Amino acid sequence: MSTNGKLNRKLRMALVGGGPGAFIGRVHVTAAVLDNRASLVAGAFSSDPAKSKSVAPDYDVPVARAYGSVDEMIASERALPADQRIDFVTVATPNHTHFPIAKAALAGGFNVICDKPLTLDLAQAEELHQLAKSSGAVFAVTHNYTGYxxxxxxxxxxxxxxxxxxxxxxxxxxxxxxxxxxxxxxxxxxxxxxxxxxxxxxxxxxxxxxxxxxxxxxxxxxxxxxxxxxxxxxxxxxxxxxxxxxxxxxxxxxxxxxxxxxxxxxxxxxxxxxxxxxxxxxxxxxxxxxxxxxxxxxxxxxxxxxxxxxxxxxxxxxxxxxxxxGHPEAFFEAFANVYRGAYDDMVKRASGESFSLTDTVYPNxxxxxxxxxxxxxxxxxxxxxxxxxxxxxxxxxx
Ligand SMILES: NC(=O)c1ccc[n+]([C@@H]2O[C@H](COP(=O)([O-])OP(=O)(O)OC[C@H]3O[C@@H](n4cnc5c(N)ncnc54)[C@H](O)[C@@H]3O)[C@@H](O)[C@H]2O)c1
Structure with missing residues (x-):
């Protein structure tokens, strides 16, 4: 924290998904660090605990923070001192898992960046919307094409x-x-x-x-x-x-x-x-x-x-x-613009400033x-x- 009360450090990211052979998880990590405003420090990278551990070196994450499940990740991160634990959870897993993962992340007090479609069905989405609003957390959804x-x-x-x-x-x-x-x-x-x-x-x-x-x-x-x-x-x-x-x-x-x-x-x-x-x-x-x-x-x-x-x-x-x-920008940069907007709101939230999910420039x-x-x-x-x-x-x- 800086002396003016504004959060002034890199944000700490956890990735769910992005295991061996996965598509979009690695895109999230690349986009998330593009502006040097965050570091990936933890993850539950695969539905298979052994595979989650096996990719830890690829992501430069300590094996101890490559968790075997989302529940283990949330509980372990909650137990860490505030200056070490994650700030946000990125959800880059198949659609049917978004709801329980995002819900657990919100319940743990973390901000969420979730891939689309938001959930398996509308009822889950509406429930998550209420949970996100009452938690006060930042909740971005990576409709990344809005970032161009x-x-x-x-x-x-x-x-x-x-x-x-x-x-x-x-x-x-x-x-x-x-x-x-x-x-x-x-x-x-x-x-x-x-x-x-x-x-x-x-x-x-x-x-x-x-x-x-x-x-x-x-x-x-x-x-x-x-x-x-x-x-x-x-x-x-x-x-x-x-x-x-x-x-x-x-x-x-x-x-x-x-x-x-x-x-x-x-x-x-x-x-x-x-x-x-x-x-x-x-x-x-x-x-x-x-x-x-x-x-x-x-x-x-x-x-x-x-x-x-x-x-x-x-x-x-x-x-x-x-x-x-004339210097082409494309998919990664647009994706990173969703992260950039979400980071601005995470900084506001951590600094005690208000932000509104009704008028974010990024999809929420x-x-x-x-x-x-x-x-x-x-x-x-x-x-x-x-x-x-x-x-x-x-x-x-x-
Ligand atoms: N925004 C975009 O442009 C874009 C592009 C592609 C995919 N997506 C979305 O991203 C999500 C993932 O798609 P994908 O193509 O990367 O899938 P994928 O099958 O390539 O990868 C999914 C990964 O999630 C892991 N996983 C599954 N359940 C898990 C759990 N409970 N805990 C931890 N890890 C778990 C799998 O092991 C795998 O590593 C989908 O919702 C998809 O719609 C968005």
């Missing part, structure tokens, strides 16, 4: 009215890696994502359509009213959707679509969005994230590049940059609840032949 500088630039432009009234949003998240029954080969990322007991009520829609929906909500600030969805299993024998689309009516009268696929040949991680307003339109694509096109009838198309020094960049866009223009537990509501209502609509169902939820924020 040009996404934040777009959000501020739209909230400032620069595109006029937003009338139409088209979000796409197109992949091809589940074109075959990869899950039958034992590939672990495919295995749990196609298993309803581990993934939740949706497959592709829970895994990636939630990102596209979140991006549309984040960039436009529009609140949803109703949804009509069609989810489909195209690979015979698969238990959960691998393709689908949802049509959304927004509360301002605008229309949106979310199309998600995991069965499109050759497509890698093609998240893209197009937004039409009465004064202009914009489009952005995460595989080329340092470029955004803004179009206005009668004017040349404007190509915005990520440039922290350019007069056309607004405060939100500039604040999300680390490098000068309210957005996690919004995502679970989206999944639940899309699945229900699809089961009722595309019936229009309510998509409004009290947790939603602009």
């Amino acid at each position: 500088p040009l996404v934040r630039q777009a959000r501020q432009m739209i909230l400032n009215g620069e595109l006029g009234d937003i009338q139409a949003v088209r979000a796409f998240y197109i992949q091809g890696w589940l074109r075959s029954r990869l899950e039958e080969s034992g590939q672990k990322q495919a295995a749990w994502r196609t298993d309803p007991t581990k993934s939740g009520a949706a497959g592709c829609f829970g895994d990636i359509a939630t990102h596209a929906y979140n991006l549309a909500r984040y960039m436009t600030g529009l609140l949803p009213d109703k949804v009509s969805a069609n989810l489909k299993v195209f690979e015979p024998g698969r238990a959960l959707d691998d393709y689908g689309h949802a049509v959304i009516r927004f509360q301002n009268g605008g229309l949106g679509t979310v199309t998600a696929s995991q069965i499109s040949h050759g497509r890698e991680n093609d998240l893209s969005i197009e937004i039409d307003g009465t004064l202009g339109a914009l489009s952005w694509r995460q595989e080329e994230p340092n470029v955004m096109i803004v179009r206005r009838n009668g004017s040349p198309h404007a190509m915005y590049t990520r440039d922290p020094n350019a007069p056309f960049m607004n405060d939100m866009g500039k604040a999300a940059c680390r490098l000068p223009s 537990i309210a957005d996690g609840v919004d995502g679970m509501n989206f999944i639940q209502q899309c699945v229900a609509s699809s089961q009722q032949d595309g019936a229009w169902l309510s998509l409004a939820h009290p947790a939603q924020r602009r």
